[in-house]
Amino acid sequence: MDVRRLRMLLELSRLGSMHEVAAEIGTSTSSVSQAVAALAREVGTALVEPDGRRVRLTPAGHRLAEHAVTILAAVEAARLDLDPDAEPAGVLRVAGFATAIRRSLMPAIDGLRHEHPGIEVRLREHEPPEALGLLARDDVDLALVYDYNVAPASWSSDYDTLPLWEVTWGLGMPSREPRAPLATFADRDWIVNSRHTADEEVLRTLASMAGFTPRIVHRVDALELVDDLILAGHGLALLPRGRSSRRGVAVRPLTDPTVRLRAFAMTRRGRDRWPPLRAVLNRLVQASEGPSAAQTASTSAATCW
Structure with a gap:
């Protein structure tokens, strides 16, 4: 499968319009349409179907778009792995509860501004069920969640879980x-x-x-x-x-x-090799290992659960 066509399909799954995909990647709408049609021929099944004046992904299209996230991340990781001078860059989408955003993510963002200025972090404040729902739908790349030792959560094996602080x-x-x-x-x-x-x-x-x-x-x-x-x-x-x-x-x-209360960083399994995500995860660990993590986390919980 052509990697560029996979990227167009992934953008279509996120944006919902071939016109918006064309504007996003700097090409024509007809080029996007032809690329998606060629990709459908490559995989041997329909990937889009009419939806009024627009199109929507078929179930097969949605499944391939999910695979495309991992495939494109792996391709990018391989490219960067062979380029010692490459700088992590891209938009990283994070959903998490407010205490973790204050305690862990904000210090990570501050550090990344100087170390990796090509990384743009976009955050959304959500409780764990909401954040994990966004992660499952690939609407975010990283979820900051919590559970309690007295009532531990049963996390899905589809996720990689990184303990942060308690x-x-x-x-x-x-x-x-x-x-x-x-x-x-x-x-x-x-x-x-x-x-x-x-x-x-x-x-x-x-x-x-x-x-x-x-x-x-x-x-x-x-x-x-x-x-x-x-x-x-x-x-x-x-x-x-x-x-x-x-x-x-x-x-x-x-x-x-x-x-x-136990805080965790969660990603889709295998996705943490993407350089921007790996850079942020490393920063989250560093923030969690700072002085009196638990005390800082409790203090920062002043306005949220």
Whole structure:
């Protein structure tokens, strides 16, 4: 298969219009149409079908476009591997939760500006299920996600997973209240994340171990609002320890078990050989190995889960 034709098919899968593909790669619409038709003859099956005045990929076209990502990345990696003077360059699309963007990605971007200025990072803030959905559809190249040690996620084998850092979580409550076993709060209202169910799973697991079922009343995304609700007496919540909570809100330690949020960088299997992605992954690891990673991560979680 012709690599240039594969690239046109991949761009068509992303842009949805042969006219836009032509503008993107600097050629004519008829050239794009002829290239896609020639590629269809090479593989022996239809890759596009009419959709009103436009075209859309057939199921076979979508499958080949998915292969094209890996094929084109491998071709580029091979070319760069044989060119010792080549500089990683290209657009890297990242989806991740806000704490990881602050804690890991932003320092990585700052470092890349000087080391590899040809890399452009475009980010989207999403919770793990949303980020992984984008990664599965090849709408992003890298997902920054998390789970909890008490409720570990089952990641697909289609992904390569790179551990980054961990943050200890505790019980958020009014500071005027004394420390007590979790079972003491069985009759209280509880607050959980509105965009992801992982912390709710942790809460239900801890409550089950303590012999009660939590009454979940509020679902909130911003941790400052969680602080406000706790301070006003509207419920308790699991919160990261070490962050600057509102005055009057304390985050008590949880033991037996200790609860830890674990951050990961995830890519489609085999894609990390692409030089821009490899450069960013290396930077993420360096940021995670910096001083007091857990403390920095907790502090940066001030506005998000």
